[in-house]
Amino acid sequence: MGLRRALVKWLTPAEDAPVKHSPTLGGMPPANTPYQRPPQAAPEPIAGGLVVGTAERRLPPVELPGFYEPVPALNGAPPPAPNGAPPPALNGSPPVAPAAPEPSTRSELAAKPSAQDRQLVRDAFDIVSARADQLVLNFYAELFYALPGEALNMFPSHMTQQRHDFGRALVQWVVADDPEAMTAHLSQLGADHRKFDVEPRHYEIAGQALISAWQKLAGPAWTPVHQAAIVGSYTRLASIMIDGALQHRHEPTSWGAQVIAHQRIRRDFAVVRIQPDAPYPYKAGQYLTLELPQHRRQWRQMSIASAPRPDNTFDIHVRAIGAAGVSAALVMHTKPGDRLRLGPPRGNDLVVEPGTVPGGLLCVAAGTGAAPISAVVESILGWQEPPQLYAFVGGRTRDDIYPVDQLNQLIQAGGNSRRIQVYGVVSDDPSYHGYRGRVESLVPTLQDWARLGVDVLVAGPNPMIATTVTNLAGIGIPLGKIHFDQYEAAA
Ligand SMILES: Cc1cc2nc3c(=O)[nH]c(=O)nc-3n(C[C@H](O)[C@H](O)[C@H](O)COP(=O)(O)OP(=O)(O)OC[C@H]3O[C@@H](n4cnc5c(N)ncnc54)[C@H](O)[C@@H]3O)c2cc1C
Numbered sequence: 116m117g118l119r120r121a122l123v124k125w126l127t128p129a130e131d132a133p134v135k136h137s138p139t140l141g142g143m144p145p146a147n148t149p150y151q152r153p154p155q156a157a158p159e160p161i162a163g164g165l166v167v168g169t170a171e172r173r174l175p176p177v178e179l180p181g182f183y184e185p186v187p188a189l190n191g192a193p194p195p196a197p198n199g200a201p202p203p204a205l206n207g208s209p210p211v212a213p214a215a216p217e218p219s220t221r222s223e224l225a226a227k228p229s230a231q232d233r234q235l236v237r238d239a240f241d242i243v244s245a246r247a248d249q250l251v252l253n254f255y256a257e258l259f260y261a262l263p264g265e266a267l268n269m270f271p272s273h274m275t276q277q278r279h280d281f282g283r284a285l286v287q288w289v290v291a292d293d294p295e296a297m298t299a300h301l302s303q304l305g306a307d308h309r310k311f312d313v314e315p316r317h318y319e320i321a322g323q324a325l326i327s328a329w330q331k332l333a334g335p336a337w338t339p340v341h342q343a344a345i346v347g348s349y350t351r352l353a354s355i356m357i358d359g360a361l362q363h364r365h366e367p368t369s370w371g372a373q374v375i376a377h378q379r380i381r382r383d384f385a386v387v388r389i390q391p392d393a394p395y396p397y398k399a400g401q402y403l404t405l406e407l408p409q410h411r412r413q414w415r416q417m418s419i420a421s422a423p424r425p426d427n428t429f430d431i432h433v434r435a436i437g438a439a440g441v442s443a444a445l446v447m448h449t450k451p452g453d454r455l456r457l458g459p460p461r462g463n464d465l466v467v468e469p470g471t472v473p474g475g476l477l478c479v480a481a482g483t484g485a486a487p488i489s490a491v492v493e494s495i496l497g498w499q500e501p502p503q504l505y506a507f508v509g510g511r512t513r514d515d516i517y518p519v520d521q522l523n524q525l526i527q528a529g530g531n532s533r534r535i536q537v538y539g540v541v542s543d544d545p546s547y548h549g550y551r552g553r554v555e556s557l558v559p560t561l562q563d564w565a566r567l568g569v570d571v572l573v574a575g576p577n578p579m580i581a582t583t584v585t586n587l588a589g590i591g592i593p594l595g596k597i598h599f600d601q602y603e604a605a606a
């Protein structure tokens with residue numbers, strides 16, 4: 116199985132997979148109980164799992180020399196002194212060290228990877244790819260062991276099987292080793308991590324946790340060359356995140372905000388209007404993360420569904436998934452006056468600046484993907500010279516294409532209906548009089564979009580994005596002109 120397919124297989128949770136609460140992570144106590152070090156008698160390995168046992172059974176942390184040169188603390192606390200001593204030998208075996216001499220500065224380590232570096236990282240992943248889920252679980256166990264008190268304050272108290280976005284993304288991105296393509300995203304993610312109280316020193320600990328988990332799972336197949344390759348790739352990722360955090364250190368780590376309106380459109384769907392306490396500098400097409408007081412440390416991404424307004428308010432469109440999560444709380448139990456916390460705005464791929472789409476814009480959305488597209492359409496309506504824009508919003512029923520009527524009213528009111536057109540596409544309602552079918556398959560057939568030279572924005576569930584991109588590429592639209600929030604989708 117190719118690397119990409121192997122990754123997709125375990126990185127993409129089944130859509131209808133039941134919630135599997137994992138009370139323990141690789142032998143760790145439940146995350147919501149105070150952490151206690153395991154007893155001195157070394158526990159036996161849990162079937163296929165990790166022993167987070169006594170110190171003698173733990174590998175010494177991998178040294179990441181010179182990488183984390185002292186940098187100012189992000190959130191007040193000073194960084195610890197760098198650990199200069201080489202790791203002690205374990206049970207008489209020689210200390211594990213990369214064969215190649217380690218670069219001594221962060222910038223050297225953070226340099227662009229060579230094709231050989233990439234291949235070595237992939238080789239290291241091949242050793243564990245059949246147990247990639249286990250690698251993620253073991254990584255968390257190592258991390259929680261290394262940060263016993265702090266991790267409990269950072270991570271959600273219930274780490275369900277489905278919610279291992281951090282570990283999955285980390286492994287996936289280390290394996291991809293393509294920091295250049297991800298710089299903007301990683302930089303924003305690093306700035307965003309300040310809301311978890313993550314400081315530069317934590318990156319070193321997380322890197323050690325990852326490498327230790329990887330090494331233990333790989334067993335005898337692990338070599339110093341693999342280790343050096345993973346150290347390099349991790350360093351490249353972490354450096355960009357740390358730099359992003361440092362660049363944004365004068366901005367708030369999070370924004371307090373208030374719900375000022377709540378409109379329950381359907382049983383499972385609401386439009387929520389939010390007003391941050393301080394100016395919130397976002398662009399149409401971006402998303403944010405939010406935390407509710409009754410769901411502490413359960414940050415969820417939500418697309419911003421409106422263009423920036425002078426009163427510093429914006430809307431989000433929320434679809435309740437199940438009855439107990441954050442989305443259900445936002446739809447069913449939220450009212451004007453309620454408080455919440457916002458992370459900084461994120462996402463670059465759906466942001467369109469004036470003058471950058473000379474061939475016009477095609478937008479294809481489904482589900483809550485309609486939210487960022489609504490924001491983009493609203494924002495373009497305010498441009499002096501709006502480009503030609505076609506937006507298609509797909510859903511199963513007429514109710515699912517909620518923003519279409521509202522956007523068309525705005526378009527009419529601004530006298531823009533020749534240049535800007537928004538259509539619904541309905542798949543499961545034979546009585547619907549407009550376009551019928553699945554938006555991802557229908558839209559590519561509607562015009563010779565490639566000849567028009569349009570840029571395309573795609574937003575929606577991951578499978579819809581994948582099909583739309585394939586179908587648009589199939590009719591000759593260059594991949595460079597198709598835009599979607601790919602890293603979130605992958606994670
Ligand atoms: C970039 C981005 C933008 C997003 N924008 C929006 C938005 O504008 N509006 C919005 O409502 N949501 C949006 N989401 C999804 C949102 O972040 C949450 O994942 C979703 O609301 C579920 O959170 P929860 O706490 O309610 O459920 P959880 O407690 O996280 O999950 C409950 C159960 O539902 C399952 N589940 C979770 N998400 C999905 C899903 N998408 N499809 C099927 N099953 C799922 C889980 O596997 C679990 O079994 C966005 C996600 C991303 C990555």
Ligand code: HEM
Nearest residue numbers: 269270271280281284285311313317318321352353414606
């Ligand atoms: C290169 C290093 C890292 C990468 C690539 C990374 C990536 C991610 C990603 C993709 C998420 C998912 C949430 C989101 O997109 O908003 C996440 C969440 C998180 N990360 Fe990181 N991260 C890194 C380092 C760290 C470190 C060093 C810490 C602290 C020790 C940390 C703590 C967290 C926490 C607490 C969450 C929220 C978890 C949850 O809600 O389930 N991360 N990280």
